[in-house]
Amino acid sequence: MDKLYCTIFIVDISQNPEEVDTVTSRITQLIEDHGGVIQRVNPWGKRRLAYEIKKRTHGYYVEIEFTANSRLNIPRIIEEEYRLNDRVLRYLTYVVSKEELAQRRLNEKREKKAQEEAARRAEEARAQLAERSEAPAEASETAASTEAEGEKTTAPAEGQAVAEGGAEESAVTVDNNGTAEEEAPAVEQESSEDETTEGK
The missing domain is CATH 1.20.5 (Single alpha-helices involved in coiled-coils or other helix-helix interfaces)
Known part of the structure; x- marks a missing residue:
C-alpha cells in the first residue's frame, strides 16, 4: 500500500550555495529510481539553526513529499545517502498521517x-x-x-474691430468731402449775385 512520506534535510551552503540543487536532485532521483513518486519539492530557504551544527549557525532547508509502497523501504535508502553526504547537516523522514x-x-x-x-x-x-x-x-x-x-477666437475679433474702425474713418472722410463739395457751389452763387448787383 502506498503511503505519503515527507523528508526534510538541511544543506550546508557556507562554501557553495549550489549544493542545495545538487543534493535535492540526488535525493529526488533516488526516490524515483526506487519506485517512489515525487508529489512536491518545497524549498524553505536559508534559516538560522536552533543550535550550532558542525560550527554552522545557518542552513538551507528543503522539504520533499513523495508517495511509495512501504515495502520498497525508500526512507532507509535516502537516509543512507544523507549519512554519506557531508553537506547535509541534519535530516528527517517520516510517514504523513x-x-x-x-x-x-x-x-x-x-x-x-x-x-x-x-x-x-x-x-x-x-x-x-x-x-x-x-x-x-x-x-x-x-x-x-x-x-x-x-x-483663435480672439484674433478675428480684434481684426474685425480694426476693420470697423477703418470704415468709420472712411465714412467721416467721405462726409467731409461731400460737405465741401456742397458748400463750394454756394460760394460761387453768392459771387454771381454780387457781380450782378455791381452791374446794376
Missing part, C-alpha cells in the same frame, strides 16, 4: 488564497497609479486645447 495531510492541504489552500488576494490588491494599486498618472496628462492637453481655441 491523514490528519497532518488534511491540515497541510488546508494550509495550502489558505496560502494560495492569500497569494491570489495579494496579487489582486497589487493589480488594483497598479491600475489606480496608472489612472492618476494619466489624469494630469489629459488635463494638460485639455487646457492647451482650450487656450488654443481662445486665441
Whole structure:
C-alpha cells in the first residue's frame, strides 16, 4: 500500500550555495529510481539553526513529499545517502498521517488564497497609479486645447474691430468731402449775385 512520506534535510551552503540543487536532485532521483513518486519539492530557504551544527549557525532547508509502497523501504535508502553526504547537516523522514495531510492541504489552500488576494490588491494599486498618472496628462492637453481655441477666437475679433474702425474713418472722410463739395457751389452763387448787383 502506498503511503505519503515527507523528508526534510538541511544543506550546508557556507562554501557553495549550489549544493542545495545538487543534493535535492540526488535525493529526488533516488526516490524515483526506487519506485517512489515525487508529489512536491518545497524549498524553505536559508534559516538560522536552533543550535550550532558542525560550527554552522545557518542552513538551507528543503522539504520533499513523495508517495511509495512501504515495502520498497525508500526512507532507509535516502537516509543512507544523507549519512554519506557531508553537506547535509541534519535530516528527517517520516510517514504523513491523514490528519497532518488534511491540515497541510488546508494550509495550502489558505496560502494560495492569500497569494491570489495579494496579487489582486497589487493589480488594483497598479491600475489606480496608472489612472492618476494619466489624469494630469489629459488635463494638460485639455487646457492647451482650450487656450488654443481662445486665441483663435480672439484674433478675428480684434481684426474685425480694426476693420470697423477703418470704415468709420472712411465714412467721416467721405462726409467731409461731400460737405465741401456742397458748400463750394454756394460760394460761387453768392459771387454771381454780387457781380450782378455791381452791374446794376
